[in-house]
Amino acid sequence: MATSNTSPSGKRSTPAKRSKSSSTRNDMVFYLPPIIPALLMDVDDAPSNQLPFAATYKPLRVEFPKWLFSDPSEEDPETLTLYMEVLYDLASARTAMRVPVASKTWTAPIAENDLFVEVPTRYLRDGRYKYHYEVTLFNGDLTPSKELIINIDTTPPSLGQTPLFxxxxxxxxxxxxxxxxxxxxxxxxxxxxxxxxxxxxxxxxxxxxxxxxxxxxxxxxxxxxxxxxxxxxxxxxxxxxxxxxxxxxxxxxxxxxxxxxxxxxxxxxxxxxxxxxxxxxxxxxxxxxEGTPVAARTPPSIKEASGNAFSSELKPVDASNGATVLIPASAVIEGAKTRVYWGAPGTAFAYETDTPVSPGSREYTIPKAFIAPHMNKVVEVYYHVQVEGEKPSQIHRTAVQWITGLPRTQSDQIQDGLLVLDTLSGGPATFTIGTWSHIATSQYISAWIEGVERGNVENAVILPIATEMEVPSEDTTITLGSLDKASLEKLAPLYQFRIHVRVSFDDKESWRVFPFVDATLVDSER
Incomplete structure (x- = not known):
């Protein structure tokens, strides 16, 4: 990696061109791993970085963090090459085969939205693969990235010849x-x-x-x-x-x-x-x-969900202001109240109400705060007409999907992908995040920086920003925490670091990973 030079004005100038052979393993900087937006969220004890089957039918988009000292031109272009190493290919039982799968060259300043390549579908087969990329700067320096291991599964499970209960x-x-x-x-x-x-x-x-x-x-x-x-x-x-x-x-x-x-x-x-x-x-x-049937009333439905009388799927984006439970007309008895249940009474994040959206209405609102805790789960919904001899209705089961459109962490001290230590003399670097769909103060958030150690880049460094912090507000930007200059000085300069965030919607029972942010630490711009 080239080092910055200083012009008489004190501004950083571009590094001088040098031969590729001058870089040795000891002084080489490694970029962060490639980013594959399509990867599934990791779950405990399952293979990490799982590619969804649907993503194997089209070219796979692979993105990259912006690198330092970029200055491509027609005379001195910059090139990125993405390599794939076959750790295990189930189709052919091959291993340890490394091939270039995509490349891109720039002859003008690189736009942030152009930092990607697409991997052809012929490379997206069953197996375990290692991806890394190499960037050749305008001055000839070649810098590799760290590796990303992904898992591709295109083979469905087998239930056997006679799959019967x-x-x-x-x-x-x-x-x-x-x-x-x-x-x-x-x-x-x-x-x-x-x-x-x-x-x-x-x-x-x-x-x-x-x-x-x-x-x-x-x-x-x-x-x-x-x-x-x-x-x-x-x-x-x-x-x-x-x-x-x-x-x-x-x-x-x-x-x-x-x-x-x-x-x-x-x-x-x-x-x-x-x-x-x-x-x-x-x-x-x-x-x-042949027994004693229960003459239960027909189940309710969820206005914002799609499915049938007994089951459905609910996208939180369709219930941004809450969900609406609709009871059948046959359940309306003059003078009697109907109580609607979202989840089994007494269980975590269950909700019940006997107040319709308006007098005489058959619609009952479930507040959005009781939707998010049930994401990636099935919630039972039913009603009970409050008259003697009535039994609860049949149950409608709705599978609540994950929310999408999650925000990224921000910091005023990170500009153009750089965090400059010298600019922190007046105070620490503060990290914030915007709001998201179905945010609630009953949720918890953790954030941390992951990088490598100054003086010994073989060691990882974790800098906590927030640890299981209660979400303080639902309608304003959230301040996650701050890191002072002394803490950030533990990170190696000119190396990229990653800001991680995760949120629990169900009282820390499970966690949803939010999009990460990459940046590069430098001691000084001069």
């Missing part, structure tokens, strides 16, 4: 009765069939797998319908580490079965892996219910 205990003559529920904790337990020994892939012999390809982050959904292909959702479960290495079982509550009425029903399940490959569907089992 089995039940524990077994259902005699395929008929459920009141006695069955009374003897089995008011539920029907369905077990996914484990793979046959001959279907287990090499290296997994002797292990118990829920199904072939089961992994942390997979989602299992199960249904109880009057049609073999029905989609009356009973439950949704995202697999954790504890779910692997043993048979997988799910529960059909007796109340759900009773409210569906007597007669033949068809339980089945679906599996969707974390990458989003083709949805895998089981076959349906025919079960008859």
């Amino acid at each position: 089995s039940f524990n205990p077994a259902v005699v003559r395929n008929t459920l009765t009141d006695a069955y529920f009374q003897n089995n904790d008011q539920q029907l337990i369905g077990a996914l069939p484990p793979p046959r020994a001959e279907d287990i892939p090499p290296g997994f012999e002797g292990e118990t797998l829920p199904y072939i390809g089961a992994a942390v982050g997979d989602v299992v959904m199960w249904y109880w319908s009057q049609d073999p292909a029905g989609n009356e959702l009973v439950g949704r479960r995202e697999l954790k580490t504890v779910d692997l290495g043993k048979p997988l079982e799910v529960s059909f509550p007796a109340d759900f079965i009773r409210q569906s009425g007597n007669g033949m029903h068809f339980p089945r399940y679906e599996v969707q892996d974390r990458a989003g490959t083709a949805l895998q569907r089981s076959m349906s089992v025919a079960l008859n219910f």
Whole structure:
């Protein structure tokens, strides 16, 4: 990496051209890794940097932080080349193959929105890959970046040759009765069939797998319908580490079965892996219910969600001012109130109300503060007409998606991607972040800088900015914290650092990663 020169005026001039061979490993600066916006948010115990399956159908956009001392021209262009190293290619079982996959050359000052290349789809195959890039500056200096390892999964899981629920205990003559529920904790337990020994892939012999390809982050959904292909959702479960290495079982509550009425029903399940490959569907089992049905009223619906009578998906962007629960006209009884429930009463972030949006209306508002904690989860919604003898309605289950359009951290002390230590003589560097959809003071935010150590760039440095701080306001820019000059001096000059932010919407049970910000530390502009 070239060092800055000083002109008589005190301003930084461009570095002199030198031969590429003059750079040695000991004095080389490494840029930050490439950035792939399409990558999924990391989850605990699952492979990091997972590329969604949908992103493999089009050229993959790879972005780069702005580098220092850039001054391309027609005479002295600058070039970036992106390299891919095959750590493991599932299609061919190849390893350790390094190839250039994209390149771009600039002959004029580089615009921020032009710092990207696109990787052709032929390189986006099943496997584990290492990406890094190299920049040749206008003066001939060549600087490599640190590496980014990504995982690509285009193969859906396999449910086996006969994917059918089995039940524990077994259902005699395929008929459920009141006695069955009374003897089995008011539920029907369905077990996914484990793979046959001959279907287990090499290296997994002797292990118990829920199904072939089961992994942390997979989602299992199960249904109880009057049609073999029905989609009356009973439950949704995202697999954790504890779910692997043993048979997988799910529960059909007796109340759900009773409210569906007597007669033949068809339980089945679906599996969707974390990458989003083709949805895998089981076959349906025919079960008859001959018991005491619950004459429950039809379920409510969510005005802003899309789906069917029993299940739906809710995008928070469509409920920026809250969600609207709509009860059916048949549930309106003159003189009686109706109480609407969002989540099971007594559970975290549940909400209930008996006040419609206006007198006589069938619509009830769920405040936005009770939507965000249920993101990436399924929330049960139902109502109860408040008259003697009435039972709660059937349940509508809505899967709340993640919010999008998240803000980035900002600092007045970072200008054009540079943080200059000499400018901090008057005070520390302060870091702020704007508001986001469904922000609430019940949420928590953490922020920190990740860089390398001054004097020993082999060591990582973490500088906390905010640690599990309560969100102080919902409608103004949030001050995350400050770092003084002495703290920032721990970072190596001329090396890039990264500002990380994450937010918990559910009382620290889980965390959503926000977009990071890259900058370069310099001691002085002179």
